[in-house]
Amino acid sequence: MDKDHILLKLMLDRIGFGNIEIDTFEKRKILQKKIYLLQLSGTDLGYRYNWYLQGPYCPTLANDTYTLREEVKYDSEFNKYELNSKTKSKLDTLDKIFILPDTLETNEPEWLELLASLHYLKHIAYWPGKSNPEFEEIFEKLKESKPHFTDKIDLAKVAWERLDGTGLVRNKTLES
């Protein structure tokens, strides 16, 4: 098993996808967004995301995950490895943003989609003639491309605060 696939397997273990159960769209969505967000800790797995209907999405990650799902059936090389302590501690710093807000109605896929989308629109998406969009502009853009968030401004504000609290509004990643 290639080292990049071993690392992906260790990361999937970390986010509760060790069995690589990706048979539903919701599960794949959670996996995609969690890897997106975890990379922001400075653990760069090399996955680059594009903007799709349901937020940032990386086709390469999707393909790697499907390949890995097959590989683990006959190759257990990954068992010899573990995330090192520095990586674990970096990933720990992001744990709190994953916790669903207890005051508003939401679910894990929606929450992660919101976090990843807000971050993507803030730091990665191209804004004609603008370099540092504010929350209000970002939310307008979000509603435009994802109408299912139209009535979710309160939730979006909580997500924004959560990103801000970890430093991901000011900086693109925790290492920048």
Added chain:
Amino acid sequence: MGKGFRHKIIIDPVHGDIGLSKLETELIDTPTFQRLRRIKQLGFAYTVYPNARHSRFEHSLGVMHIMSRILESLRSKDNDAISDEHFQKLRIAALLHDIGHYPYSHLMEKIDWGSEQKYMSKKGQSGVEDVSRPKPYPKHDKLGEIVITERKDIKEKLEGNENKIEPKEIAALIKGEHQNIPNLLSASLDVDRLDYLVRDSLNTGLPYGRVDLDYIVNNLELTDRNEVVVCAKARNSVEHMLMARYFMFNTVYMHKTVFAFEEMIRRIISALLKNEKIYTSGEKIEEMARADSDDFLAFDDAYLDKLIDHYADDRRNKKLATLCKAVKFRKPPKLVYEISELKRDDDNPSRKYTILTSSWDSKVREFANEFEISEERWIFRDIKGPEFEKLHPFVSLAEASELKESKEQELRELVRVKEKSGEITNLLEDKSSILHYMSRLKPRLCRIYIVGIDDTKAGQIRAKIEKWLQS
């Protein structure tokens, strides 16, 4: 095409006359763009197909031309589909999409930097954490973004008084990060692929990539969601294109000798890196690309050729010299074993494949001792993952075909068909499509090469490996 795009005409063997606007002409005339003339599109494929020496330069022109034709086709159905401003920006994005390519195209991007080891360690060795590894070379698209947004000659032409095009916007279009302009550069039916299949086919002399470009282009439409779909009547042409990718992939991109040379080059680059004879980190490459100096202009195929030439005679590093000589005098390593399988994606790989891929790392030492061939002369490759998928027509399709919900984002990767009724479907879901069945197949390819052995030795080793795998 408007008169503005006839400022200059370039004759191309694939597309005929390619018209250019004034700005496009100026961009092409920059030293940075001219560098693409010196980067072969197909890397080392010329070692097998002698005429495959075409460059990123003509491919870039071709991609721009196809982009233009698609945009015209979309406009012919809906005059408001693409504004004049977006028309020019999309042409420029197509023209510059490969501006950050490395010498010999993809080779230098695929070096094993061991970056993963920065984040993980072998169990029980967690105290030994290696965090001092250099940053890997950026991918060519990242390097292209740096060139477009920071390199003086390109940036100045885009921002010039008459043009006022923001370089970041062009970079965003190439990366699919633009929020308002349709993504025509990285989809299943993308302009890049449509050009390289036909161009590679023409220049290798192989017939497989000669797709029905005209019919495909004329039958594209844009949906309300800025999604490119193909009209049902062009279904056969699209299927042919996807099959063409499959045959071109097997015949050219994965040809045993082409692949062997490229693998040797990767080893040479790794050795040069280790000895600090080439750019030692991603930061240095990025710095060189953004600087207004000639270093980036000299970073072309000849850059690697000169190094290979020089180190072929280096008596201080015999291992490196052996590899460089083999490339210089076209002595490819011998393919001593290969497993190639095409099975349903829910079938397990063969027993031989499983043993070979899971046990080779421990077995190679034993073979190396027995045949007295040092380990570094053995090249083992289990070809899969992103680099394989990138060119392969069926991997992503096969996996995505498992999906049931037709609106899933994954399916945007696939070819979408507009039926006569107006309904949008996925080509793969059509049971009358050959791709519906082909998409269930998963290819696996595993190869072992050895540098510097003769046919007799290769035969002996092949028999030994076969015996091991059958035991």
